[in-house]
Amino acid sequence: MADFVESREWYLAAYCPEGVPTSDHLKLRTVTLSLSVDSIPVNHLAVETLLLSVDPYLRGRITGTLEGLFISQYQLNQVITAFAVVRVVRSNDSKYSEGDILLNSNASVAEYSIVPSSIITRKIDTSNGISLSDYLGSLGIEVLADPKPGSNVFISAASGAVGMNAGQLAKIRGCRVIGSTGSDDKVKLIKEEFGYDDGFNYNTETDFDAALSKSYFPDGIDVYLDNVGGKMLEAVLNHVNKHARIPLCGMISQYNKVWTEREGVRNLLNMVGKQVRMEGFMLESYWHRFGDFAKDMERYIQEGKVKSKNKINVGIEGFLDSLNSLFSSSNIGKVVVQVKA
Amino acid sequence: MADFVESREWYLAAYCPEGVPTSDHLKLRTVTLSLSVDSIPVNHLAVETLLLSVDPYLRGRITGTLEGLFISQYQLNQVITAFAVVRVVRSNDSKYSEGDILLNSNASVAEYSIVPSSIITRKIDTSNGISLSDYLGSLGIEVLADPKPGSNVFISAASGAVGMNAGQLAKIRGCRVIGSTGSDDKVKLIKEEFGYDDGFNYNTETDFDAALSKSYFPDGIDVYLDNVGGKMLEAVLNHVNKHARIPLCGMISQYNKVWTEREGVRNLLNMVGKQVRMEGFMLESYWHRFGDFAKDMERYIQEGKVKSKNKINVGIEGFLDSLNSLFSSSNIGKVVVQVKA
CATH class of the missing domain: 3.90.180.10 (Medium-chain alcohol dehydrogenases, catalytic domain)
Known part of the structure; x- marks a missing residue:
């Protein structure tokens, strides 16, 4: 050098x-x-x-x-x-x-x-x-959402860096997992490669409310890992179950707008009636769990349970x-x- | 009979x-x-x-x-x-x-x-x-917000059934407590009768953002008991501290509107950066803590620490x-x- x-x-x-x-x-x-x-x-x-x-x-x-x-x-x-x-x-x-x-x-x-x-x-x-930064969203869904076998889990930006790992981890936990993503190819990917139960393309399936309630969550949503914010978050809040958990990882649909121009979420009142917990998380608060989590992830990857x-x-x-x-x-x-x- | x-x-x-x-x-x-x-x-x-x-x-x-x-x-x-x-x-x-x-x-x-x-x-x-229903908000702030001595606590509808008890309990816990309410008389009441550190009239103090940041929370907000929703919640989210907790008790400013006409909260992204927890609560989930809580409240009332x-x-x-x-x-x-x- x-x-x-x-x-x-x-x-x-x-x-x-x-x-x-x-x-x-x-x-x-x-x-x-x-x-x-x-x-x-x-x-x-x-x-x-x-x-x-x-x-x-x-x-x-x-x-x-x-x-x-x-x-x-x-x-x-x-x-x-x-x-x-x-x-x-x-x-x-x-x-x-x-x-x-x-x-x-x-x-x-x-x-x-x-x-x-x-x-x-x-x-x-x-x-x-x-x-390494793959771990961020995955760790969040473990810590904040604690999904149980049979829980109905929804993940937006489902084929993204955070979503793909979180979705696979939820499957390992025995959940039913649905994802939204931005193309038909990516819907195929999350189902065939990442093992999601189902998924939809938010660019063609534009009535989120109808899609979530009828097609994908007839029994409501227990856990929503929010990577996008805005209209998708609002639609989810119309279909959450009692004590649903919503870890907020980021809101990619909103970043290119000044905050006063962002899409307001009008139905937060639903959080009261359904006693929903919504919580933002950043990796900085979870370093103490990173070591154990990394070991789990390494094993899952070696066993082929998590693909990247x-x-x-x-x-x-x-x-x-x-x-x-x-x-x-x-x-x-x-x-x-x-x-x- | x-x-x-x-x-x-x-x-x-x-x-x-x-x-x-x-x-x-x-x-x-x-x-x-x-x-x-x-x-x-x-x-x-x-x-x-x-x-x-x-x-x-x-x-x-x-x-x-x-x-x-x-x-x-x-x-x-x-x-x-x-x-x-x-x-x-x-x-x-x-x-x-x-x-x-x-x-x-x-x-x-x-x-x-x-x-x-x-x-x-x-x-x-x-x-x-x-x-009895006085206990709802008070119990909520205990269970979900767990305020610590010195925490900066904000309570909307501060002289209402829920707010008045929650504010007094936060004072017992050693917090700095500020309330918003709908008239100058009620501001006087919460300060003189209920022991709030300060308060403001949301009908005359219309720039919530400025009021919260400069006058009332120069060090930011640790706990917000939300009884009103809408613009006040949005203003609070611009001034929350890291790991702030927001128990949602109700959103009285929004009840007389259909949900699509309600004020959207545009800055939920702040919950990510500040790792804020927001959670709705209903009394039904806390009956198991009601008995102990009622005993505490009875003692506080007898000792004059909580007024109703x-x-x-x-x-x-x-x-x-x-x-x-x-x-x-x-x-x-x-x-x-x-x-x-």
């Missing part, structure tokens, strides 16, 4: 309060980084980025406002950050060695960076084939397009940018 | 999907009821009504639709029902005697009725001065006006119709 490297990085050029972020907002630049031993402070590491996790919540970090969304904002002209798998290229911390593979939950979207080792989440074994689908986009230059792909119906599974092999 | 009595009762003449219910919808009639021993089936009781609890949720029972609200509907031409304290006048069940005072959570809004003893909730001691305010309207003929008083800003405290002394 040379003492100086050229590192491409994505930075925030302008906030984007609404609509689809473009190259006016996120731009790629090349910086020169010194990796000489003198340049790495004590308890810091020089790392190269291997994989970047592309997640919908990142959209919320470039709105430029805290109103309506409490996720911290990226700073103008600064490199943006994301979940990433990184490899140590130089270490100034005795706990880490060159070649270690680490999870960094607040990594620069850059080819190289120098980071304090205190922000490293954990060392990981990448040979198990499990992409990833869309690997090669090259850091594709980060913006990868982000925007999450908000179309085109994407299937977990989106990852491979920066380095 | 004569074998035949004249009994006035309120019945549903027509459903009222929106707006203020009138005498077109709820009507009073007089029926003749046989109380002879032969007329009372085995395990049934003849009772006279003493007190009727007038609660906002009753509005939801005359909309004529299950859409948007899962509270069961009154039937056309049938007597309506409510929480009530009743007294046994004839018993055909060895467990109950003439003169027993009972809580009936599904009592006819009538002077007299014959009821299966299986629907009786419990025998009660009316001498403790505690009106009731509006007693005398005469069954005033039931409709009493119900509608809940939806104006005119009402203070718990509304009760005294049918019989």
Whole structure:
């Protein structure tokens, strides 16, 4: 490894309060980084980025406002950050060695960076084939929804990074699982590959209310993992059973609008009559359960009980397009940018 | 007690999907009821009504639709029902005697009725001065919100039947408690009588967002007991702290509208970022905690730590006006119709 490297990085050029972020907002630049031993402070590491996790919540970090969304904002002209798998290229911390593979939950979207080792989440074994941020939604449905055998479970964005794992875990738990997703191909995928009992395409099945009540949940909904918000959440609230649980993972249908323009949910009163629990969750609160959960997931994957689908986009230059792909119906599974092999 | 009595009762003449219910919808009639021993089936009781609890949720029972609200509907031409304290006048069940005072959570809004003893909730001691449905909100805030000393607690409809007790219980727990209510007099009441730290009149303080953030919750909201829904709930969600809890007791601002016309809450996404738990509750799920709770409340009342305010309207003929008083800003405290002394 040379003492100086050229590192491409994505930075925030302008906030984007609404609509689809473009190259006016996120731009790629090349910086020169010194990796000489003198340049790495004590308890810091020089790392190269291997994989970047592309997640919908990142959209919320470039709105430029805290109103309506409490996720911290990226700073103008600064490199943006994301979940990433990184490899140590130089270490100034005795706990880490060159070649270690680490999870960094607040990594620069850059080819190289120098980071304090205190922000490293954990060392990981990448040979198990499990992409780490897959676990987020899956863990949420376990912790907050605690689905029982026979429960009627509905999952939106059912073929997405979170939905695909959550749906399979609910099946392992003995639930009846229905998913909504954005194309007929993806409906086929969740049924044939991920083992959902049934599913529908929200782009063609536009009367959510009728679909949920008659076709898919004649006995009502016990658990809804909400990844989309808006009209789908409202429709679900018209068909929830008593003591239904609704873990809120994200609301991808709403991210490209300022909050005052978002679709209001008009029937929250149903939560009273049916004593529904709705709860937002973020991975940060569940790290203490991550280890056990990762072991379970590894076993399920080895046994073929959980299958994974990833869309690997090669090259850091594709980060913006990868982000925007999450908000179309085109994407299937977990989106990852491979920066380095 | 004569074998035949004249009994006035309120019945549903027509459903009222929106707006203020009138005498077109709820009507009073007089029926003749046989109380002879032969007329009372085995395990049934003849009772006279003493007190009727007038609660906002009753509005939801005359909309004529299950859409948007899962509270069961009154039937056309049938007597309506409510929480009530009743007294046994004839018993055909060895467990109950003439003169027993009972809580009936599904009592006819009538002077007299014959009821299966299986629907009786419990025998009660009316001498403790505690009106039973007062406990609902108070118990809810204990069970679902679990407020800690120093928590920042906000209560809407703060001088209402539920709010007044919940606010005082939160004070006993050592919280900082702020209330919203519908008049300056009621703001004075909650501060001077019920011990709230502060409060505001939602009819004059119309920018809820500014009021909550700057004046009342500079450190954010930890617990919100929601009795009103709509714009107030939306404003609260802009100022919640991490892991805030929102027990949903009811949404009185929304009851007189069909659900599709209700105010949509547009910022539920905040629940994700702040990991907020929102949960509806109904007394029916907490009967197992009612006994212990009632003992605590009795002690608090005897020690002067909890004060109560009731509006007693005398005469069954005033039931409709009493119900509608809940939806104006005119009402203070718990509304009760005294049918019989």
